[in-house]
Each structure stands twice: as C-alpha cells, then as structure tokens.
Amino acid sequence: MITNHDIVMIGGGGAGLRAAIAIAETNPNLSIAVVSKVYPMRSHTVAAEGGAAAVIKDNDSLENHIHDTIAGGDWMCDQDAVEYFVNEAPREMIQMEHWGCPWSREPDGTVAVRPFGGMNIERTWFAADKTGFHMLHTLFQTSLKHNNITRYDEWFATKILVENGRCQGVTAIELRSGKIEVIAGKATIMCTGGAGRIFPFTTNGAIKTGDGMAMAYRAGVPLKDMEFIQYHPTGLPGTGILITEAARGEGGIMLNKDGYRYLQDYDLGKPLDIDDPSHPVKKSMELGPRDRLSQAFVAEREKERTIPSSYGHVVHLDIRHLGEKKIDKKLPFVRELSKNYAGIDPVYEPIPVRPVVHYMMGGIDTDINGATSLPGLYAAGECACVSINGANRLGSNSLTELLVFGARTGKAAARFALEVPHPDKNSLELQTADEQKRITRNFFRKGRGTERIFSLRKEMNETMETSAGIYRSGKSLKETCDKIKELKDRFVNIDLEDKSLNFNTELTSALELEFMLDVAEAIAYSALKRTESRGSHQRSDFPERDDENFLKHSMAYQTNTKPHIDYKDVIITKWPPGERVYGKEK
Amino acid sequence: MAETMKLEIFRYHPEKDNEPTFQTYEVPFLEDWVILDAINYIKDEIDGTLSYRWSCQMGVCGSCGMMINGVPKLSCAVFLKDYYPDKIRVEPLTGFPVERDLIFQMDDFMTKLTEIQPYIIRNKDEEKPLDEGEYLQTPAELARFKPYSMCINCMLCYAACPVYALDSTFIGPAAIALGQRYNMDSRDHGRDARQELIASHEGIWECTFVGECSAVCPKDVDPAAAIQRAKVSSTIDWFKDVLIPWGKKK
Numbered sequence: 117m118i119t120n121h122d123i124v125m126i127g128g129g130g131a132g133l134r135a136a137i138a139i140a141e142t143n144p145n146l147s148i149a150v151v152s153k154v155y156p157m158r159s160h161t162v163a164a165e166g167g168a169a170a171v172i173k174d175n176d177s178l179e180n181h182i183h184d185t186i187a188g189g190d191w192m193c194d195q196d197a198v199e200y201f202v203n204e205a206p207r208e209m210i211q212m213e214h215w216g217c218p219w220s221r222e223p224d225g226t227v228a229v230r231p232f233g234g235m236n237i238e239r240t241w242f243a244a245d246k247t248g249f250h251m252l253h254t255l256f257q258t259s260l261k262h263n264n265i266t267r268y269d270e271w272f273a274t275k276i277l278v279e280n281g282r283c284q285g286v287t288a289i290e291l292r293s294g295k296i297e298v299i300a301g302k303a304t305i306m307c308t309g310g311a312g313r314i315f316p317f318t319t320n321g322a323i324k325t326g327d328g329m330a331m332a333y334r335a336g337v338p339l340k341d342m343e344f345i346q347y348h349p350t351g352l353p354g355t356g357i358l359i360t361e362a363a364r365g366e367g368g369i370m371l372n373k374d375g376y377r378y379l380q381d382y383d384l385g386k387p388l389d390i391d392d393p394s395h396p397v398k399k400s401m402e403l404g405p406r407d408r409l410s411q412a413f414v415a416e417r418e419k420e421r422t423i424p425s426s427y428g429h430v431v432h433l434d435i436r437h438l439g440e441k442k443i444d445k446k447l448p449f450v451r452e453l454s455k456n457y458a459g460i461d462p463v464y465e466p467i468p469v470r471p472v473v474h475y476m477m478g479g480i481d482t483d484i485n486g487a488t489s490l491p492g493l494y495a496a497g498e499c500a501c502v503s504i505n506g507a508n509r510l511g512s513n514s515l516t517e518l519l520v521f522g523a524r525t526g527k528a529a530a531r532f533a534l535e536v537p538h539p540d541k542n543s544l545e546l547q548t549a550d551e552q553k554r555i556t557r558n559f560f561r562k563g564r565g566t567e568r569i570f571s572l573r574k575e576m577n578e579t580m581e582t583s584a585g586i587y588r589s590g591k592s593l594k595e596t597c598d599k600i601k602e603l604k605d606r607f608v609n610i611d612l613e614d615k616s617l618n619f620n621t622e623l624t625s626a627l628e629l630e631f632m633l634d635v636a637e638a639i640a641y642s643a644l645k646r647t648e649s650r651g652s653h654q655r656s657d658f659p660e661r662d663d664e665n666f667l668k669h670s671m672a673y674q675t676n677t678k679p680h681i682d683y684k685d686v687i688i689t690k691w692p693p694g695e696r697v698y699g700k701e702k
Numbered sequence: 703m704a705e706t707m708k709l710e711i712f713r714y715h716p717e718k719d720n721e722p723t724f725q726t727y728e729v730p731f732l733e734d735w736v737i738l739d740a741i742n743y744i745k746d747e748i749d750g751t752l753s754y755r756w757s758c759q760m761g762v763c764g765s766c767g768m769m770i771n772g773v774p775k776l777s778c779a780v781f782l783k784d785y786y787p788d789k790i791r792v793e794p795l796t797g798f799p800v801e802r803d804l805i806f807q808m809d810d811f812m813t814k815l816t817e818i819q820p821y822i823i824r825n826k827d828e829e830k831p832l833d834e835g836e837y838l839q840t841p842a843e844l845a846r847f848k849p850y851s852m853c854i855n856c857m858l859c860y861a862a863c864p865v866y867a868l869d870s871t872f873i874g875p876a877a878i879a880l881g882q883r884y885n886m887d888s889r890d891h892g893r894d895a896r897q898e899l900i901a902s903h904e905g906i907w908e909c910t911f912v913g914e915c916s917a918v919c920p921k922d923v924d925p926a927a928a929i930q931r932a933k934v935s936s937t938i939d940w941f942k943d944v945l946i947p948w949g950k951k952k
Contacts, residue, residue: 154755155808157855158763213836216822216887218844218851225838249762250851257820257880269812292801321757354734357760426734453760456779459734570746613750616717619802622750 121149124301128156131497132307133255134522140262151268164248165360167240168515170205189506190651194687208519232511234405245449276335283492284539294617302533306495315473316577319358328499330631338671340501341478343643349409351472353427364402368435382412385699400699407508410471432466477505486525496525507651565609593644638672705731712793738777754804764854769793774858795861818881823892843888850883859915875915875925882928
C-alpha cells in the first residue's frame with residue numbers, strides 16, 4: 117500500500133517537528149507526514165539538558181557568537197552557514213517562547229541566559245536543566261494543532277526510494293502489524309539524529325543508531341566529516357548519562373585524584389578561586405571547549421592522576437560549593453541523576469565523571485537549505501552536516517541548530533514539493549516488494565548462521581572505542597576498518613529467534629545494527645584518511661593541524677568495497693583560520 | 703556463577719497466544735543494575751523474542767513504564783537491589799490493551815492529549831510579532847505552571863488510576879495536568895476552549911481524588927492537584943454563570 121504526502125519527515129525529534137510546523141504554518145494545504153520509530157516525545161532531543169545558544173543580551177553580539185562557533189569548530193565550519201545560523205538563532209528562540217517553552221526567567225520577566233564552554237559571553241537560554249525536554253514537548257504539543265500533519269508513530273523507516281533520479285519517499289515497517297509500506301513524498305527530510313550507539317559509552321539513547329545517515333549513504337549521498345565525534349567530558353561512568361555543561365557554567369570545577377584542578381596544566385588558563393566573584397571565567401579552565409577537556413582527561417589518565425572505578429577511570433566534577441539552594445534551582449536534574457545513577461548527592465559529594473560519546477559533528481552532506489545531492493532528499497539536525505559544527509561543536513549550539521535548520525529545511529522542501537509531479541506509484545510498489553524480499557531473505561530465511569546481534573554490536577562498540585576514540589592513529593584505524601569489514605561479512609549470518617511480525621524488536625535491532633555498521637565504516641575510513649589533528653579528531657601520529665591539505669570536508673561515498681573518500685573546500689568568508697585560544701583573553 | 707536474581711515476565715504474543723503467560727528468567731545480580739538493565743540482558747543473552755520499549759535510560763523519555771510487582775514504575779529508574787533477593791514480577795502497565803509482551807497500546811492517550819489542546823491559544827489581538835521579543839513572565843508566574851510542564855507522558859498515572867481502569871472515557875491525570883499546564887500559563891488565553899472537555903462528564907468530575915496518580919508520578923507533577931484545582935475553578939465558573947450571570951467570566 118502507498119500513502120502519499122507532499123513532504124515526509126523521517127524522525128520526530130526537534131528538527132523533524134520544527135520542520136513540520138514550519139511547513140504547516142507557511143502552507144496549510146500541504147500534506148505533511150512525520151514518521152518516527154518511537155512516539156515523537158521519546159526522541160532523544162528530550163535528553164538535552166543545559167540549553168540553547170542565541171544572542172539576546174545587550175552585552176553580547178552576533179559577531180561574538182559567530183567567532184566562538186568558528187573557533188570552537190577549529191575552522192572547519194562553513195562560515196556562510198554559521199552566519200545565517202547565528203543571525204536566525206534569536207528569532208527561533210523567541211518563537212519557542214511564543215509557543216510556550218518554559219524558559220527560565222530573570223526577576224523582571226525577561227529570558228535568563230547562562231554561560232557554556234567556549235563562549236566569551238553568556239548566551240545559553242535554558243529551562244532549568246531540562247531544556248531539550250521542554251523544547252521537544254513544546255514542539256510536539258504545538259504540532260498537535262495542525263491538522264495537515266499526519267503522524268506515523270512507531271513506524272520504522274528502512275530505505276530511501278529513488279525513482280526518476282529523485283527521492284520519492286521511504287519504505288517503512290509499521291511495527292504493530294509488521295507490514296512494509298511506502299510512505300511516498302514529493303520531498304523527504306531526514307531528521308533521525310546521531311549515532312552515538314556505535315560506541316560503548318555514550319549519552320545517547322538506544323534509538324540513536326544512525327538510521328537516516330545510513331539510508332542516505334546507501335542511496336549514494338555522501339556523509340560529510342564523519343571522523344569528528346564529540347566526547348562530552350562529563351558523563352557518568354557505566355551508564356554514560358550526561359551531566360550537563362551547565363554544571364560548570366554555574367561554577368562547577370574539575371578535580372583529579374589529588375583534588376587538583378588539572379585543567380590548568382593543559383593550556384586552558386589559570387584557575388580563579390571558587391569564591392572569587394569572577395569565577396567561572398568564560399572560555400577558560402572548566403569553560404574550555406569539550407574536545408580539549410576530553411583530551412585533557414586522557415592525558416591525566418596517562419599520568420595516573422585519575423581515579424579508578426568499576427567502569428574505568430574517572431575524575432571529579434565538584435559543585436558542592438554552589439550550595440543546595442542553587443543546585444536545586446539551576447541544576448535539579450543533575451542532582452536527581454547523580455543520586456539515582458551514581459549513588460551520590462552532589463550537594464555533599466563530588467560527581468564521578470568521564471568523557472563519553474555525545475554528538476556527531478558529521479552527517480548527511482547538505483547545503484545551507486538542507487538539500488542533499490539527491491533531488492528531493494533533505495536533512496536537518498544532528499543527522500545532517502550543514503556544517504556549523506566543524507571539528508568540534510560548541511555546547512548549546514545543537515538545540516538551536518535543530519530549530520534554525522529544521523525551519524529552513526522544511527520551507528525549502530515545501531518549495532521543492534510544489535514544483536515536482538506526484539510520485540511514480542507503480543515503480544514505488546515494485547521497489548517495496550523488493551525491500552520486503554530483502555528483509556525476508558536476510559532475516560527470516562530458515563537455516564541461517566549463528567551470529568548474534570549482541571555479539572556483533574559489542575565487537576563494533578569495542579573497536580570504535582579503542583581505535584576511533586579521543587585519540588586515534590593510522591595503525592589503530594586500519595585495524596578498525598578491517599574489523600568493521602569483518603563484522604559486515606559476519607552480519608550476513610545473523611540469526612533471529614523472533615520470526616513474527618507484530619512488534620518484532622529483534623528485527624529492528626538487527627536493522628539498526630546494519631545501519632550502524634555502515635555509519636561506523638564511514639567514520640573509520642574518514643578518520644584514517646585525515647592525517648592531521650583538528651578539534652575532536654586527534655591523530656597521535658599526526659599531532660598538528662594541517663590547513664594546507666585538510667582545511668576540507670571529508671566526503672564518504674559508499675561503494676561495493678570500501679568507501680571512497682573525497683574532499684570539499686570549507687567555505688571561509690570573513691574569518692581566516694587562526695589559533696584557538698582559551699584562558700588567555702582579558 | 704555469582705549471585706543471581708529471578709524475573710518473572712509477562713509474555714503475550716497476539717499472533718500465537720490466546721492468553722498471556724509468565725516466563726521466569728535468571729539474571730546476574732549487580733548492585734548498580736536497574737530493572738531495565740536486567741531486561742536488556744535477557745533480550746541480548748537469553749531470549750531475543752522479548753519485546754518492550756526503552757530508550758534514554760535516564761528517566762526522561764518516558765518509554766519504559768512497566769508494572770513492577772504490581773506498582774507502575776519506570777524500569778530504568780528502579781534498582782534490582784531494592785528487591786533482592788526476591789523474585790520480581792514484571793508486567794505491562796495496566797489499564798491499557800496489551801500489544802505484545804510488555805508493550806501496551808497508547809493510542810487512547812494520544813487522542814486525549816490532542817483533544818485537550820496542549821498548546822498556547824492566544825487572543826488574536828494579543829499576538830505580537832517575533833521582532834518585538836519575548837512575552838514577559840516573572841519567575842513567580844513561571845512557577846505556577848512549571849510543575850505541570852514536567853510530565854514525560856510515561857503513563858504511570860493512568861496505570862495507577864482506579865477511575866481510568868473502570869472507565870476509559872475518563873480523560874485521565876496526565877492529559878488534565880497538561881491542560882492545566884497551559885491554563886495556568888500567563889501567556890495563554892485558551893482556558894475556555896479547553897474547559898468544555900475538562901469540565902465535561904469525562905473530565906475532572908469523574909476523578910474520585912484517590913491521589914494514586916500523584917503517588918506514582920516519577921516527576922512530581924502532582925496531577926491530582928491539577929484535577930482538584932480544575933474542579934475549583936470550574937465550580938467558580940458555574941457560580942459566575944448561573945448565580946451571578948452579570949459577573950462575566952474571562
């Protein structure tokens with residue numbers, strides 16, 4: 117069966133919902149589909165804590181936000197996209213306010229802002245420390261007022277359908293019935309988020325398996341800058357649960373096993389006393405960028421100055437000096453999570469933390485309108501790479517990104533949809549029959565092999581963490597490329613116990629693993645080919661940044677064998693590459 | 703093998719089962735495991751056919767609500783150690799049709815959530831352009847509705863609600879709390895539009911104020927207070943309409 121829409125969103129998180137609302141508001145006659153493998157309010161936007169950046173206070177300027185973003189990204193950001201992003205950000209945040217988002221307020225009723233890492237002035241809008249949760253629910257609830265948005269809740273997209281040289285929708289499994297159907301659209305927007313689950317320790321939820329990235333990659337669209345993986349310096353050991361950067365923005369400090377503020381040894385400035393009214397100093401020490409803080413952890417580990425725990429080594433994030441009242445007002449979720457999952461109350465004890473995989477700067481290659489190289493296919497949010505995040509994303513830019521580029525991409529896709537004819541129904545039905553056959557053949561045929569999903573996933577996690585983690589080398593990456601190839605070969609022998617149709621979550625886990633292996637392949641090969649160190653991509657065998665050869669985006673194309681890696685120039689407009697300086701201003 | 707624990711899990715598959723059964727699994731006992739960790743262990747290592755919903759593992763996505771020994775809980779937020787060494791009984795949230803195993807159908811809630819109009823409804827003449835900036839809202843005004851905005855739609859309150867168990871036309875705790883979340887927001891003028899449903903037979907009047915919804919809420923939303931407050935303001939509306947018709951309600 118085929119259902120037809122003008123625009124189909126794959127993913128119902130922040131980017132997908134923002135895009136859907138943008139289209140619904142500009143053109144109430146268009147038919148919009150939001151396809152999500154979960155109910156939209158379960159999407160991982162929900163877990164974002166600290167806030168969303170936008171210039172609003174008089175002491176700040178757009179130029180400041182642009183510069184912080186570009187320098188934070190180690191000059192890998194496309195500057196035209198950053199400029200548009202920063203200019204549009206305040207409008208989008210105010211739009212969220214008009215839709216009812218419960219932003220934290222100043223006593224006079226204006227919106228409050230807080231500082232985040234890598235910023236020279238505080239500009240992070242926040243809703244206590246559940247900003248992503250409030251943004252997602254505000255967007256989802258607001259989307260309910262538009263009758264032209266049709267939701268496909270708990271539908272699992274499996275493949276992009278290309279016909280006559282353009283994307284005409286997707287095939288998707290309705291989880292309840294197990295049926296595969298076509299959801300056809302004149303334009304399709306991927307909004308499926310990141311792929312942190314490729315790694316063993318991650319802040320990402322179970323659903324973040326790179327589905328959209330892999331589907332685009334398989335359809336011939338390049339994945340851009342995949343080697344840039346952000347480790348957040350403060351995750352809880354074991355679970356990887358995020359302790360927001362806002363904890364440091366409010367004055368929290370990082371300590372090694374000797375209670376020493378070790379960041380001062382890593383070119384991030386000198387610490388001020390916690391009672392000093394100027395603490396915390398922006399763009400310095402604890403408010404340095406995420407890549408540098410995570411790298412400092414590895415160095416401390418090598419100096420044996422970290423603290424052993426049952427889930428590997430940790431350091432301490434100490435917020436005790438903020439006091440119970442401030443913690444409860446500004447960081448209530450940090451307290452709740454620490455108590456529940458680390459077994460400590462941060463009012464009285466420091467929080468054990470370690471770097472954990474948090475965000476993918478790379479993703480589906482798009483232009484500033486969210487358009488990919490495949491006509492009719494768009495992407496927005498974490499699964500896309502526009503790119504405003506370059507080699508290291510600035511904290512609190514991602515929530516803003518999904519609003520700014522969700523809205524812009526939605527409008528661009530709507531314009532495209534108005535110009536193209538209806539989908540080719542018969543061809544799409546044939547393609548769907550093929551996809552049904554592929555899934556039956558690959559997962560339900562009798563007498564398949566003995567590989568288990570769990571073992572393959574675990575081996576993938578291990579190789580990615582040991583070889584493609586915070587520090588990489590040519591040798592370790594080659595091993596990982598070979599390992600991923602081996603895992604892909606073994607995947608053919610995967611055996612499912614569950615042969616049924618209704619809510620077969622073993623099947624979806626297998627499809628997710630298959631997506632992740634494709635994304636892992638793009639990451640490993642892109643990282644192998646980039647023989648320089650920049651932002652979150654640190655090569656122990658090539659420790660210097662190399663602008664002459666690598667001020668370029670990596671573009672990974674899938675082939676029948678290993679991926680082909682090409683390059684595309686970074687767009688530099690007004691801000692020539694310079695040195696990243698932290699802890700030295702003022 | 704080190705210490706272990708037993709989980710007795712509700713199994714039902716509509717394609718082959720006429721009625722549900724319970725299956726017992728033995729899992730390792732780890733001090734820092736939540737019940738969801740044990741269920742994931744079963745799925746990964748013992749039985750790939752077990753179906754359930756989960757994602758964030760940090761109590762905010764709202765996917766993994768289950769009955770744990772008869773009490774609605776987020777399975778990612780309760781620890782094995784709190785039940786050790788006894789067997790733990792795990793069932794889908796009660797009061798909903800079962801889809802399969804621990805997965806229940808939540809279509810009914812999605813319909814009710816839409817009907818309650820959980821979005822800002824503003825008087826046309828008070829709508830201002832984005833260029834004019836934000837609507838001012840003091841911390842005190844924010845505090846009035848903030849607790850009701852913390853609902854993660856996890857459905858534990860419906861599973862605990864004795865009224866919803868008997869009569870599924872009742873709008874129920876979370877949807878009413880979310881209606882109240884907007885009613886009490888200083889930027890909203892939609893109370894009248896929502897009132898028809900909230901004050902109807904299916905709305906607040908069915909609630910017998912048992913308060914179980916608030917007792918099980920993992921986010922301290924206190925839906926019972928939202929319902930109680932709605933009753934009071936609906937009563938005032940009635941007084942204004944019937945007894946003092948000249949006292950036009952806002």
